Amino acid sequence: MSYSEADLMACAAARQIRDGELVFVGMRLPLLAFAIAKRVHAPSAFGVFEAGIVRDEVPRAALHTMGDGANVAGAAWCTSLTNVMSLLGRGEVALGMIGGAEIDRRGNVNTSYIGRWEHPTVKLPGSGGGADIACLAQRTVVILAQERHRFVERVSYVTSPGRNLAQVVTTAGLLGMRDGELVLESVHPGRTVDEVRELCGWDLRVADDVGETPPPTAEELAALRASDVQTAEP
Amino acid sequence: MSYSEADLMACAAARQIRDGELVFVGMRLPLLAFAIAKRVHAPSAFGVFEAGIVRDEVPRAALHTMGDGANVAGAAWCTSLTNVMSLLGRGEVALGMIGGAEIDRRGNVNTSYIGRWEHPTVKLPGSGGGADIACLAQRTVVILAQERHRFVERVSYVTSPGRNLAQVVTTAGLLGMRDGELVLESVHPGRTVDEVRELCGWDLRVADDVGETPPPTAEELAALRASDVQTAEP
């Protein structure tokens, strides 16, 4: 079966989810990852949505936002943001997935300001729950495009600290934290190590055991295709 | 119309409630006071019950506890203890009514321990919400029997500090705080100042303008009798 870059990224992120875990889920790829994991290898995982929803079943329709009715339908718990955030605060959320505009060598993510925050060149939307997930989830997965201007030596503003970062899933490969520094651990099929290093703004370390990202299995792809939770775009 | 000591106390306490106020209500006399005030002079008062209930109507049946179904029926808000306590915390509760085993010259109330708390002679049930009401309601009314062993120079344990105390309603009179000290402000019909002073364990000051507690009006008594909220006793 053929698959897209986004399919591969969703599958890679899904593999970070272990059965029974509470996963803080965002829209688009994280939601697809949750759906794949639930259907393939983590049927007892729980999805936590910051708007105030906990699900133990995958939503049955495409979501544009986590506040869509389809995300309430079949929810196990519908409550306040404050209550679901308490799951983070108490340390019960095993994994959180966030995006970002920039990431640096230490795994710090910026979703707030390009340039000095007092006089920014670009004002980005901000943390949302990103900083909370990064600070309080046991492990964080960051999903973003492998582009040189996004992978910078030092982000201009740390929205989400990298200390709990487990993996960065990019359009070109997978990076992990080793000794407090991001290291290339695998490259996606069709990509080369040099290519990924070229798409990184610092001298990216490469793991000794760097390999190829396993492509989506037939089962994963089937789960993805079966998923009603398509990446809804306006 | 004839009236009992308890009727007079309930009416006296009711007069402390002003229209539109939030009143932290306990069982028995405070609940009767709330019912009288709602019907006579404070129709827009709200009753707050620590179990997690806010009412803008008087309960329509006798209550043994604030958790009885009759207290939920017709409630304006049914929620957590934490949420109703936030009304105290934010300073929105104008008046709270509490009882006590002992009170002292400074208006401190003890509902916890007789004797040293490490080795008490008598273990009383404890604060419940009493300490919270005393600390956080704008005004506190204490209701208790005028007995010499209850009115002591200094309570053995301060459960509820007296700093916001507005009035003490006793079986014999009404006391107010003046210059940080409880002062006899009125005696109930049929009682004398000397009698009340004799029922107090310290040298009770008497207000220059001490008078007789106004007896229940016909309207108050009618409200009390009409009230379905009788003092339910087991």
Added chain:
Amino acid sequence: MRAGESVALGLCLEASIPFALGHELIRQGTDRLTLVGPISDMLFDQLIGAGCVDEVVAAWVGNVSAGLGHNYRRACEHGEPRPLRVRDHSNYSLALALLAGAHGLPYVPTRTLVGSDLVESGGFEAAEFEGEPVVRVRPLRPDVAVLHVQRASADGLCHVWGNLGVAQEAALAARAVVIVAEEIVPREELVADPNRVLVPPHKVVAVAHEPRGAHPSPVLGCYDRDHAHFAEYHRRSRERADFEHWLDEWVLSVPDRGAYLRKLEP
């Protein structure tokens, strides 16, 4: 639930007190418990009298409609049947302690209890913030929170209505939640109204079906409070020997809740 654990129960205050579960704890001899709850209408007194309890973390312990808890008094005043440690709270401080436990906060600074001797006997820390006195309330994280609910599904969803007390805060603060339900219903009936679900299902380790399991306390929509039963207990617990007879009659010699209900209404 195991000996030595901290158990939060009676979390909706006077309503929905899990007496069935409490009596089973007594029968099983589960002891050295720490009981956590805002107020307790009789069940704490029974567990204390039965010798199951080492420590109470609570705002009020007694019999709501009658006053003092006789077993509580005997334990505090004379160490009978065994010594009892009391960690004094007010209702609000207990709620904030559970809230802090639920959110993993190191403490909550509050203006309640300022000037109260609860600060000392409850082991709170008096502090200042910007020149104003505050009291620091430390988090509580019970091992188990017990919820008696109107309905639940076998997989751990539950609906609760009526005054909620600190049930949600305690459930979120606890390591695990045990649910005792008046009724077991299909999951669909619960997810049809997910706003009424009180706790997320990952916290729930057990669901028991126990109709009238909260008797003599009331359960909204199911049954009213049995005032006479409370009054009888109060009278019969005044003396230790009488309490032992009561305990034998209503708990120890009653094999299970079915037998209890048949005894109640032969």
Added chain:
Amino acid sequence: MRAGESVALGLCLEASIPFALGHELIRQGTDRLTLVGPISDMLFDQLIGAGCVDEVVAAWVGNVSAGLGHNYRRACEHGEPRPLRVRDHSNYSLALALLAGAHGLPYVPTRTLVGSDLVESGGFEAAEFEGEPVVRVRPLRPDVAVLHVQRASADGLCHVWGNLGVAQEAALAARAVVIVAEEIVPREELVADPNRVLVPPHKVVAVAHEPRGAHPSPVLGCYDRDHAHFAEYHRRSRERADFEHWLDEWVLSVPDRGAYLRKLEP
């Protein structure tokens, strides 16, 4: 609502955003507002573009399905149409700030934001407790919290369901609550289920009846999100001149919500 006040809105996140009320604020020229909310799906951007806002206290401002908020960017980057102060929060810190406001707490110490630059740009205080780093979150007490709800009674009770965001915390923290309801129902229908009432009635200063008043955001049980409307706004707000046309077409030249709905579905 008056110029210069702090207004909390968009409190259920992507759902039930009070667009009708926001547009009326724009038409009335209410300015110098401080907007408070966790995330904002488009409405903050519109109010900022219309020149109503001096300050934003929020975790995220933009268009949820499309990304950046163009008016927000212009205001932050170029002071257009007027300079904007931003008080950065995360969703959790905003929730805790409102919780602190609701409870009158001087601050809440939390482990979230530790190590984040939000501590500096959001004006938080980094501190230590028992050797561990914490961030102190100060209380927020908005002048007004706006709730768009499914149903309300004329005397201020309301029922809300679906994901609740920080609606209850904001309502309890605020000085006053304004309710915009899809439906006005008799009080009896609301007290029949007092657990679904979100805020106590003494907080409520106004109740407005505005069916579809949250369009284009969704209201659970009433209508879905109008994705195309969001997309059109995003496209037409990219350039300032285009935004001004959009604002004129959809807000300034629309006398009231009735006209808006007729324009939407002629």
